[in-house]
Amino acid sequence: MKLVIQRVTRASVEVDDEIVGEIGRGLMVLVGFGLNDTTKEVDYLSKKLVKLRIFPDENGRMNRSVKDIGGKLLLVPQFTLYGRTKKNRPSFHKALNPDDATQLFDYFVRKCGEDIEVETGEFGAYMKVDLLNDGPVTILLEKDFSEDD
Template sequence: MRALIQRVSSASVTVDGNVTGEIGPGLLVLVCAMQGDTEKQSQWLAQKVTKLRIFRDEEGRMNRSVLDVGGAALVVSQFTLAAETRGNRPGFSTAAAPDDGKRLYEHFSAQVAAQGVAVANGVFGADMKVALVNDGPVTIWLDTEA
């Protein structure tokens, strides 16, 4: 699985003019299941995201996790993280099939929540509008295969 995480002051996702999820301080997590991924990768990724120390401590150093600061997570499915860009038109053949992708996306969200983080979501497969205020900015790429 792949994820792009951004430390945010706030973030929201809108589908057809309706806000489906929004958070205050925390993480925007764009997530993509890849072919061959299982709940094992989803579990590992959820633990990594919730324990990653990218929030400032009292001295201003990145030394606290989203759990430590009591932040939330807005989890949004984004199959384009599977993009293959050898040519000028990206290909997405390495992304998981939609049924598997949805199952693993939902599993990932549930695992983040099980770690103790409040979770809001986008809508799998929908045309979403994502708004965020990136804090830092801090943006980190995670891949369970790396």
């Protein structure tokens, strides 16, 4: 499972000229699932995401989480995070199939939503993502428990 996290002042996702998800201050997160991903990776990364301290405290140090600042999450499914670029045309054979990825994405949204308000993009749709990156701060989080053996 891979997350590309961007600290934002605002972000939105549009599908067919309609905004389907929108937040103010918070995190816009691209979410991708690989072939070995299960709810175990989702459970781990959903907790990590909500607790990740990348917002400034009163001294300007990254010491506050999105939950601490009363921010929101905009979660955007993004299978292309598993694109392999060994050749000039990306290959997506390491990405989880759409049916299983949809289920894991929905589960991820529910898990994150236990702690914080969540908006989403639309799985499988052509989306336009608009954001104002704050910092800029961009963090990559990955977890594959099958590789931990």
